[in-house]
């Protein structure tokens with residue numbers, strides 16, 4: 014139903030004409046009027062004398078009628094004279110409140126000099142209840158006006174507007190808005206239908222706000238533009254001054270580097286590149302010195318001129334020589350070095366027979382070295398370059414999310430530069446270097462494009478001979494570049510990239526290998542860095558073993574290298590102070606004095622009461638983390654039956670699959686626990702809490718299943734888990750132990766941690782072939798297929814008082 018307006022009983026009132034340009038009074042507004050104006054005085058006086066006749070002492074009333082160019086409007090507002098006094102400027106004045114709309118009728122007679130008319134008040138009725146679109150409109154108007162008022166700091170008014178709940182009244186409140194034109198105000202006055210009126214008011218307000226936004230942003234742009242121009246001007250002046258000074262310093266008054274045409278002509282550029290460069294030179298000569306385009310072009314030309322277009326190194330290697338280089342740089346890693354040598358052999362043969370470098374079945378053009386940090390991935394890459402007699406550059410990809418990082422920015426982009434591949438080639442100074450793409454597993458993609466897709470193009474032999482960098486915009490032949498990649502976590506390499514790669518896995522070193530690496534490579538290298546002669550400081554084998562086993566716990570040798578470095582620094586310092594004689598031998602006893610106490614003692618070697626497994630409910634698991642294999646402890650506890658929550662609570666940084674493993678472990682014990690003589694009643698009534706303390710964050714996967722089951726079984730039975738036992742394996746609902754990945758890394762970790770007994774799934778038995786013999790010799794490995802076997806092996810016998818569990822060696 015629409016709002017309606019009804020006309021009612023006529024009134025007789027003196028007219029108070031107001032020129033519309035001076036303002037239009039709407040109902041609800043209170044305005045001061047100047048009594049020295051004869052029209053105002055006449056009307057007010059007339060009203061007063063009429064009021065004095067009125068019986069109930071009512072305040073005088075006038076009819077405020079807008080006058081547009083001499084003619085009266087058809088609708089006026091009945092006004093009540095609230096007060097007579099002085100205006101701000103001291104003139105006599107009257108305060109008049111607009112009450113309601115009145116349709117102006119015919120003239121009549123009345124007291125005083127005023128013009129009297131008859132009028133009919135316009136009665137407004139809004140629909141009841143208000144239809145949704147009207148309440149919405151009211152809300153919108155209030156929101157807009159509030160916004161506008163707040164910007165002006167008119168907080169007091171905000172409340173008042175918010176409280177208006179009458180449609181017509183809300184619309185009339187617009188009469189106060191200074192931005193409305195006279196026409197708009199007259200329109201508001203003449204629109205007697207309240208909803209229509211509010212629509213008109215809202216539209217006017219909306220238009221005004223939009224206009225204001227535009228005006229503001231123009232003002233801002235103008236201001237910023239001015240600032241920027243000024244800054245640029247200043248910077249350019251400074252730059253000129255610096256250039257001049259430099260030129261004078263170098264004794265060449267004329268800045269020759271500016272002569273790009275000569276440089277391009279002189280440079281031995283490929284034809285296409287030369288053409289493109291000359292075109293830019295043309296543009297440069299046409300553009301003014303100060304223009305920003307000029308500076309883009311200069312930077313671009315510099316980049317193009319610096320590219321090693323015609324530089325390439327001659328491959329000088331035979332396979333046995335390459336092998337010798339690899340052997341000289343790296344101890345151990347026999348299989349890895351073999352794979353690399355094979356790769357080089359294939360490459361060389363293909364090159365000799367004029368074939369492209371497209372490798373075997375899976376593309377295979379790129380060798381990907383994957384494994385934990387510090388196992389020598391980067392340094393192997395360097396060795397490959399050395400073995401081939403090529404330049405080596407490393408491109409760090411960790412955290413690259415922007416496609417432009419690989420492919421370059423378009424030149425129009427502020428601060429544009431070529432992508433990392435082009436920069437790498439520039440840095441290498443040859444068109445056929447070995448480029449190591451470091452941490453390909455850490456490229457991500459987001460709204461800035463997919464760097465992995467760009468990398469794919471770089472690596473694809475079918476496309477990379479015409480690689481186009483967005484910045485360079487000329488074709489670049491990457492087909493003779495040897496790309497290698499490194500990654501910590503194979504699974505994290507984007508699949509399409511992985512398809513192009515031939516993966517070589519490095520799982521980490523055994524203690525023995527670490528000792529050899531330290532003795533043959535790390536110590537000699539660090540001696541040199543510490544400014545010591547070879548032989549001036551030697552480590553005995555026991556010291557190296559202790560460094561590897563107890564001062565560090567890692568899959569690779571990075572911390573070991575740092576520890577060696579620290580020891581050597583200390584020795585060098587002591588020598589300088591006269592506290593040590595050279596040659597100096599570092600033995601186990603010296604270590605403690607030089608670099609303090611070891612950080613990592615094997616669990617089984619600890620005081621029994623100090624062990625993590627000293628209480629029932631803690632089991633030792635084996636996991637793969639981003640840093641290689643690691644041991645982790647799973648802790649289980651039962652909630653207090655009175656207060657504790659029921660159900661399963663999981664804490665530690667568990668992935669979804671690990672959480673599922675926990676539920677499976679619990680379900681298995683609930684259904685089969687009785688057969689195992691475990692008091693499963695507790696499981697049903699009390700809440701269970703499983704926690705995996707975060708030392709290193711394990712990769713998500715099901716392989717903690719057996720460990721979780723064992724921790725729970727230990728908790729229920731009160732039997733401790735043997736400290737020397739560690740385990741890995743997925744568990745099914747029926748208690749079968751299912752195979753998992755990363756056996757080699759896990760066994761290396763168990764060995765590092767001093768664990769002597771390892772439980773693995775039966776179906777992983779073939780993986781033991783990859784595990785170094787010296788590790789297997791030290792470990793008692795039990796392949797199992799059922800969780801009962803795990804519990805038998807891992808739990809201490811029943812009835813043994815908890816604290817004095819015998820430690821099996």
Ligand SMILES: Nc1ncnc2c1ncn2[C@@H]1O[C@H](COP(=O)(O)OP(=O)(O)OP(=O)(O)O)[C@@H](O)[C@H]1O
Nearest residue numbers: 342343344385386387388389390391392530534570
């Ligand atoms: N088998 C080895 N023989 C000799 N030195 C080695 C061997 N493995 C690693 N190193 C040395 O250990 C240090 C760390 O290796 P590197 O930086 O290549 O590790 P990385 O696997 O690339 O690690 P990240 O993944 O963190 O980059 C280097 O100084 C390297 O020369």
